[in-house]
Amino acid sequence: MASEAAAIRKPGLDPRAMTWLLALLGLAALVAVLTLATRTGVIGRGNLIYDVLVDPFVLMVQSPDLLVQTLWEGLVSGVLYALIALGFVLIFKASGVFNFAQGIMVVFAALTLVGLHEKGVPAFLALILAIGVMFVLAFAVERIVLKPLVNQPDIILFMATFGLTYFLIGLGELIFGGNPKQMISRELYLPQGSTDLQMFGGLVRLQHIDIAAAVIASLMIAALAVFFSKTRIGRALRAVADSHKAALSVGISLDQIWVIVWFTAGIVALVTGIMWGARSDVSFALQIIALKALPVLILGGFTSIPGAIVGGLIIGVGEKVGEFYWGPLLGGGIETWLAYMIALLFLLYRPQGLFGERIIERV
Amino acid sequence: MFYREAGQYKTSYAADMAVFPLRQDRIGLGIIIAAAYALAFTKNDFLLQAVMIPFLIFSLAAIGLNLLTGYAGLLSLGTGGFMGVGAYACYKLMTAFPEVNVLVWILTSGFFAAGIGVLFGLPSLRIKGFYLAVATLAAQFFLQWAFNRVPWLVNYNVSGAIEAPLRTLFGVPIVGPNATPEVRYLVVLTLVIFLTWIASNIVRGRVGREWMAIRDMDIAAELMGIKLLNTKLLAFAASSYYCGVAGAMLVFLWYGGAEYTVFDINQSFFTLFMIIIGGLGSLIGSFFGAALIFIMPIGLGMLLPALLAPFGLSIGSETIEHLRFLIVGALIIFFLIVEPHGLARLWQIGKQKLRVWPFPY
Numbered sequence: 001m002a003s004e005a006a007a008i009r010k011p012g013l014d015p016r017a018m019t020w021l022l023a024l025l026g027l028a029a030l031v032a033v034l035t036l037a038t039r040t041g042v043i044g045r046g047n048l049i050y051d052v053l054v055d056p057f058v059l060m061v062q063s064p065d066l067l068v069q070t071l072w073e074g075l076v077s078g079v080l081y082a083l084i085a086l087g088f089v090l091i092f093k094a095s096g097v098f099n100f101a102q103g104i105m106v107v108f109a110a111l112t113l114v115g116l117h118e119k120g121v122p123a124f125l126a127l128i129l130a131i132g133v134m135f136v137l138a139f140a141v142e143r144i145v146l147k148p149l150v151n152q153p154d155i156i157l158f159m160a161t162f163g164l165t166y167f168l169i170g171l172g173e174l175i176f177g178g179n180p181k182q183m184i185s186r187e188l189y190l191p192q193g194s195t196d197l198q199m200f201g202g203l204v205r206l207q208h209i210d211i212a213a214a215v216i217a218s219l220m221i222a223a224l225a226v227f228f229s230k231t232r233i234g235r236a237l238r239a240v241a242d243s244h245k246a247a248l249s250v251g252i253s254l255d256q257i258w259v260i261v262w263f264t265a266g267i268v269a270l271v272t273g274i275m276w277g278a279r280s281d282v283s284f285a286l287q288i289i290a291l292k293a294l295p296v297l298i299l300g301g302f303t304s305i306p307g308a309i310v311g312g313l314i315i316g317v318g319e320k321v322g323e324f325y326w327g328p329l330l331g332g333g334i335e336t337w338l339a340y341m342i343a344l345l346f347l348l349y350r351p352q353g354l355f356g357e358r359i360i361e362r363v
Numbered sequence: 364m365f366y367r368e369a370g371q372y373k374t375s376y377a378a379d380m381a382v383f384p385l386r387q388d389r390i391g392l393g394i395i396i397a398a399a400y401a402l403a404f405t406k407n408d409f410l411l412q413a414v415m416i417p418f419l420i421f422s423l424a425a426i427g428l429n430l431l432t433g434y435a436g437l438l439s440l441g442t443g444g445f446m447g448v449g450a451y452a453c454y455k456l457m458t459a460f461p462e463v464n465v466l467v468w469i470l471t472s473g474f475f476a477a478g479i480g481v482l483f484g485l486p487s488l489r490i491k492g493f494y495l496a497v498a499t500l501a502a503q504f505f506l507q508w509a510f511n512r513v514p515w516l517v518n519y520n521v522s523g524a525i526e527a528p529l530r531t532l533f534g535v536p537i538v539g540p541n542a543t544p545e546v547r548y549l550v551v552l553t554l555v556i557f558l559t560w561i562a563s564n565i566v567r568g569r570v571g572r573e574w575m576a577i578r579d580m581d582i583a584a585e586l587m588g589i590k591l592l593n594t595k596l597l598a599f600a601a602s603s604y605y606c607g608v609a610g611a612m613l614v615f616l617w618y619g620g621a622e623y624t625v626f627d628i629n630q631s632f633f634t635l636f637m638i639i640i641g642g643l644g645s646l647i648g649s650f651f652g653a654a655l656i657f658i659m660p661i662g663l664g665m666l667l668p669a670l671l672a673p674f675g676l677s678i679g680s681e682t683i684e685h686l687r688f689l690i691v692g693a694l695i696i697f698f699l700i701v702e703p704h705g706l707a708r709l710w711q712i713g714k715q716k717l718r719v720w721p722f723p724y
Contacts, residue, residue, distance in 0.1 A: 098493065148700040155438070156703050158493060159639050162632070163695030170689025178681065288628070294497050331512045340501030347490050347498065 056325035065202025070324045071317060076210040078316020079217045080279075083272040084289070085296040085308035086221070087265040092302050093241040094261040095146065096154065100161040103290020104168040105266060109134055110273030110282045111176045114184060123187035134266030142259045169284060178284065183277030185209065190278055213275040220271055221309060224264075228305075237261060241303070295343030301356020310354060315339050368718070382563060399552055403545045411544040412617075414658060419555045420612050421657050425637040425649035426562050427605025432635070433644035434566055435598035436578025437487055441480075441499035442606050442634040444506030447626030449476040449607025450614040451516045454525045457538075457615075458518055465530040465538050469554070469611045476607020477600040479506070484599030488592050491581075503631055510623035524622035527615045538615045547616045554612065558605065563646055565601065574598050575644070606634075636691060640698050642707030651706035655694070660687040 012018070034054050037043045043050040060067045084102060091099040099105075112133045116126040145160050185192065191208035228234035239247040240257045248254060273282065276289070292315070300311025319342075323335045346353075366387045373379040383389045402415060424446060431439050453472035457465060483502035487495055510516060517525055529539030536542045537550050565571055573594045576584035585591050614621040633656060641652020664683045671678055702708055716723075 145696055145700075152699075152703065155493070156699055159635075160696050160699045162636070162639075163692045163699065165692065166636075166688045167692025167696065170685045170687070170692060173685040174682065174689065178685075291500065291628070294500065298494065298497055333508060333512060336508050337501060337504035340497065340504055344486060344498050344501045347494055348486060351490060351494060 051329055052326070059325060063202060064200035065204050066324075068199055069204050070320050072204065072206060072210075074317035074320035075313060076207075076213060076316070077320065078313035079214050080272065080276055080312075081292055081296045081316055082309045082312025083217055083220075083268060083275065084293040085300065085312055086224070086305060087268040087272070088293055088297055089300075089303065089305055089308045090224075090261055090265045090268065094237050095240070095258050096244075097146070097157045097161065098154070098302070099265065100158060101164040101168060102265065102269060102293065103288075104165045104172070105134075105137070105269040106273040106276065106290060107282065107284055108137070108168050108172050108273075109266065109270035110183065110277045111172055111181065113270070113274065114181045114277070114282055115176045117184050117187065118181075123184055126184075127188070130270055131267060134270060135263050138259050138262035138266050141262055142255060146258055147255065173284070180281035180283035180285075181277075183274060183282055185278040188274065190274075207279075209275075209278050213279075216271065216275065220268065221305070224268075224305065227264075233257075233260060292339055295339040297353070298343040299346055299353055301353030303357055304353070304355035307353055307355030315342065318342055365717075382567065396556065400549070403549050403552075406545075408544045411548045414661060416544070416548050416551050416617050417613075418653055418657050419551050420609050420617055421634070421637065422650045422653040423555050423558060423612070424606050424609035424634050425641065425653045426559060426646055427602045427609060428634050429638045429641075429643065429646065429649045430562065430566070430574070430605065431598050431602035433638055433642075433648075434571060434578065435574035435595065435602075436581075437484075437595060437598060438493055438496045439499040439599075439602070440496050440628070440631045440635065441483060441502035441506070443626040443628060443630035444503040445476045445480055445603040445606040446610025446613065446630065447506055447510050447623070448479045448603070449473055449610035450621060450626070451510060451525065452476065452607065453611035453615060455516065455518070457528065457530065461528070461530075464532065465615070466532065466550070466554070469608060469615065472611045473604035473607040476610070477604040480599040480603025480606075481596050484596050487595045487599070500628075503628055507623055507627060510626065522622075524620055525614065526620040527618075540619065542616075551612055551616050554608070558608065559646060562605065566646065570594075570597060570601075578644075636695060638705075639695060640705055642705030645705070645707035647710065648705050648707030651710065655706065656691060659690065660684070663687065663690070 013021070030053075034043075034049075038050065038054055043054070045051070045055065084106060087102040087105070088099055091097055091102070109130060113126055113130040116129055117123060121129065141164065145164060146157075149157055149160055191212050194205050194207045197204045197206060228238060236247070236252045236257055237260070239250065239252055240254060240261075244254060247257070276282075293312075296308060296311040296315050298311070299314055300307025300309070319335055319339050322338045323332075327334045368385055368387075371385060373384065378384070383392060403411065424442060427445075428439065428442050431437050449472045452475035453468050456463075456468040456472060460468070479502075483499060486498045490498055511523065514523075517523055527538050527540075529536055529541060531537065532550070535546055537546050566574070573584070573589045576587065576589055577591065577594055577598075581591060584594075610626065613625070618625070637652035637656045638649060639652070640655055641650070642648025660683065663686060664680070667678050667683065667686075698705060
């Protein structure tokens with residue numbers, strides 16, 4: 001049997017490998033044609049093809065220090081997007097709810113911390129109290145929003161989180177006021193200042209807070225990975241993510257798990273809020289940035305933590321590089337929509353994202 | 364409870380399939396429309412300018428989004444952008460052809476919005492559910508950026524904002540600084556009634572049924588012979604047409620001018636909330652939702668100070684704004700828990716209960 005199958009082998013390569021090979025060859029041919037055209041002077045500055053396909057790369061090679069700076073800033077904002085996306089993934093994995101309110105939870109957590117400190121509470125006590133507030137919020141959300149909507153279709157739960165978002169915006173503005181606030185970076189011993197590195201003939205400036213953000217994010221992701229794989233509760237969370245019914249039949253209490261998962265997402269939101277707030281002020285504009293997490297999730301897959309990180313980095317770098325090198329062609333400001341366009345193009349070819357589970361439609 | 368439905372016999376298929384088969388329902392509708400027109404003569408400028416005109420305009424936008432999300436099941440967060448396309452298209456047409464009647468241009472600008480809607484609706488064949496919401500978010504942010512950065516759209520004026528020039532109908536100014544709220548309200552009311560009538564016929568016809576089939580199970584709809592791409596694009600086109608006309612009316616028959624921040628993501632969200640609370644897949648729900656989301660803050664703004672004044676407490680307008688967010692959010696959660704089908708369903712239940720009142724069923 002096996003020898004028969006081995007004998008009947010179709011000639012040529014596997015079609016997917018063939019497509020990749022052709023794409024690479026096509027790219028190489030394009031690069032060759034463009035280089036030739038530029039060298040011989042057929043196309044130059046001012047020509048549309050040159051401006052879009054050649055000039056940015058020439059610029060990248062000419063000033064590598066600018067490229068490194070742009071890449072660094074892209075990575076930093078990518079890490080922050082990844083943190084926001086991480087909160088989404090946690091909740092989506094465990095309760096199947098796409099938590100649109102994650103953005104406002106980031107703002108709310110940061111505002112609670114700063115608000116408590118303004119009232120005179122010392123920084124680390126304020127941190128612990130803020131964590132407590134996020135726990136109360138998780139409990140309240142589970143009791144008031146999730147429990148009554150248990151078997152409803154996903155779109156209803158998604159819209160419920162819309163309602164939660166606006167509720168938290170109103171509540172946050174009522175309690176803390178709408179003015180932007182300063183994050184208490186010094187009191188939390190977050191590093192300030194920057195280092196200048198001599199590189200490639202130019203200066204690359206690295207903010208210390210950005211390095212700290214990257215380190216703290218990595219630590220948190222590692223802690224979450226350990227939490228999910230080694231602890232009993234982490235395993236229970238993964239069980240609930242797989243199947244609610246099976247988890248119930250094994251004796252896992254869905255209510256408790258949901259409170260824990262929203263609480264974890266709340267802590268992630270707090271850390272994200274501190275990091276974002278340390279780089280710029282804490283204000284309600286931050287929740288629009290949370291909308292940026294959507295392209296990250298699409299790229300990485302809705303149920304994958306490494307996907308959130310990789311997606312965040314790709315979107316962060318892609319956005320910054322796109323804005324810096326291709327933005328001036330379109331008049332600038334393309335950061336507002338570039339991430340969504342990247343996500344849209346990705347969706348057309350791989351709807352489940354890089355690491356997500358394949359979407360199987362059942363009728 | 365006011366009337367019995369028995370005894371009205373139909374003698375033709377057309378009469379049997381009518382939207383309002385009962386004489387009393389038709390009379391009731393006529394009374395409501397007559398009352399709406401009569402409002403114009405109450406000389407209450409605040410009521411017309413700040414309540415009724417925007418309520419009708421947002422209802423039209425909500426109808427547009429309801430066609431897409433409620434009837435066709437395609438979640439869209441790009442409403443603000445499509446409204447903006449209609450507004451800027453109307454501006455360009457008005458300024459390029461000033462002799463043509465402005466109502467023609469308001470109705471035509473919807474087609475430009477429909478074209479853009481079809482363009483951004485193209486991914487809908489591959490993408491489903493709230494992935495499509497992200498695609499429409501791309502539309503929203505891209506269009507808002509374009510309104511800001513393309514100077515041709517504002518006729519190269521320095522301020523970057525568009526203004527409503529003076530336009531008349533039968534000698535009476537309807538657009539521009541001289542147009543009185545009464546005249547504008549009558550124009551808006553007529554346009555909204557006309558477009559709602561058309562929408563009602565669309566959703567009860569073949570196209571509406573195709574949309575609903577796609578919403579319920581698109582694979583089965585495709586097997587039945589419904590061409591998915593054409594129908595989905597038609598949904599985007601129709602929805603964007605209504606949003607575009609609403610956007611044009613927003614700028615030229617209400618605000619009198621606008622800049623790109625008017626058509627931001629919050630506008631998209633508020634329209635979505637209107638149809639969620641009002642009822643997905645229901646035209647009257649669009650009106651209910653717009654009434655609740657839009658008129659409630661105004662009502663709060665008048666009610667709360669009146670309630671608190673006897674206690675000597677005053678309440679600022681930003682607090683009212685914050686309370687508005689709070690209450691809108693709480694209401695959404697409340698309605699989704701209590702009645703996911705929204706106010707329209709509550710209205711239906713109410714009518715049903717009244718039919719058999721005083722008996723429970």
